[in-house]
Every structure is written in structure tokens, then in C-alpha cells.
């Protein structure tokens with residue numbers, strides 16, 4: 001058990017993003033786009049302790065990634081890893097002593113975790129995705145990505161588990177009621193990954209040791225969780241497929257080196273639709 005990783009999505013979608021990655025002794029959050037009290041409530045339900053959380057990494061300045069940041073980091077005096085541009089464009093007010101600026105591709109060591117940021121395409125000032133490594137186990141958080149560029153592919157290929165954006169279904173977006181400019185923005189090279197793009201990335205670049213894929217940042221209006229679950233199940237090839245909810249936390253998943261052993265850590269709340277769905 002020691003030196004493997006535990007992961008969960010506390011919320012995922014354009015209404016708020018917060019991802020937890022940790023080992024037995026320490027953890028980090030990627031983004032804090034739901035309120036501090038929701039983060040506390042959801043972690044408590046999962047049996048996760050805020051006291052293990054040592055830092056928050058901020059991917060970009062869109063509200064759905066930062067709305068809970070100020071209150072959470074002040075309350076727990078959590079260091080925030082961010083870039084100058086994200087801080088400035090997001091007009092994020094943080095206590096100065098909590099701010100650390102990170103540099104792309106320079107790993108940051110927090111206890112036994114090592115976190116690497118890499119730049120990707122998205123319509124934000126200075127957007128990054130992250131890979132968290134612990135004892136050679138890697139988990140990536142890949143959301144808010146316009147196009148699956150070389151950086152995304154290179155890092156996806158290293159991951160034992162990944163949160164991967166599957167934002168929209170092409171047909172639902174096309175036939176939906178969004179104005180043309182918004183459809184173009186979402187579909188564009190700096191928008192979001194479609195189900196099709198995510199599936200192509202997965203089937204073409206999935207490493208043999210990948211055990212879990214958490215489909216993330218699903219659009220409320222242009223996607224359907226059951227559609228995504230079905231689509232990815234058809235191509236799973238032994239990988240556990242989980243659709244992260246816009247409304248509640250997923251279970252905690254244990255990521256370790258021996259493949260094909262799935263140990264859901266939390267057994268309570270399986271009666272809720274999300275978890276019942278997750279364990280199908």
C-alpha cells in the first residue's frame with residue numbers, strides 16, 4: 001500500500017473542478033473550483049483528511065478552477081503553486097507567503113510526491129496540466145485542453161491513471177442551442193476535448209500499465225455521462241472507466257503498480273447513482 005497513490009475527483013465540470021492525488025502521508029489538490037466547505041464535506045465523506053493536503057496546484061484562471069482557492073488556502077494555510085500570468089489574469093487574491101511560482105517541466109517535490117507541470121492549448125492566459133508521481137506511479141490531470149498536442153500525448157503515455165477531459169459529443173454540440181461563436185470556441189484548438197478526441201488519445205496512446213481512466217469536465221448541455229461511460233467501456237481494454245460527476249465526488253481509487261487489481265477504497269454511499277454507476 002505504501003507509496004502508491006489514492007485519487008478522487010471532488011467535482012468535475014464547467015461548474016467546478018477539484019482533483020485529489022495523494023499517498024499515505026501527503027496529498028495535493030489540482031484546482032479548487034468548488035467552495036472550501038464543499039471540498040471539506042466531500043473529502044470527509046470519502047474519509048480523506050485535509051491535514052494530508054500540502055498544496056494546491058492551479059491549472060489556469062477560469063472561475064471553475066479557482067473559485068474556492070482563496071478561502072481554502074487561507075483557512076488551511078496551504079501553499080499555492082501557480083504562474084504569474086494565472087495569478088494576474090485571474091485577479092486572484094492570495095496571501096503572499098502562500099504563493100510559489102512554478103516553471104514548466106521542473107518537478108516540484110512535496111514529501112514523496114513529485115509534481116510536473118506542462119503547458120497545453122486552452123483559451124486562458126497561461127494554462128498547464130499536471131502529472132503527479134510517487135514511487136514511479138504517475139497520475140495525470142488533463143482537462144481544459146483544446147487539442148491533444150505532443151505535450152499531452154507524451155505525458156498521457158506515462159500515466160497509470162488519468163483524469164481525461166471528455167467535454168462534449170460532436171452531434172450534441174452541433175445540434176444544441178449554443179450560439180455559433182460559443183460552439184466554435186468549444187470546438188476550437190484552444191477549447192475543450194470532445195469525446196471522440198479523448199477516445200482517440202486513449203486508444204492510440206494508452207500505456208499497457210494504465211489501470212484507471214476518469215472521464216472528466218463533461219459538459220452539462222453537450223454531453224451525457226451514460227454515453228461517455230458506454231463509449232469508453234467499449235474500448236476499455238482492461239482499463240477501469242469512471243465518469244467523474246459535475247455534482248459530487250467519485251469514489252477514491254487506489255493506483256499502484258500491479259495491474260488489473262481494482263480496490264475501491266470506499267464502500268459506503270454505493271447506493272448513490274454516481275457510485276453505483278462507477279462500480280458497474
Ligand SMILES: [Zn+2]
Nearest residue numbers: 014062064144
Ligand atoms: Zn474548466
Ligand SMILES: [Zn+2]
Nearest residue numbers: 062122124144
Ligand atoms: Zn478553462
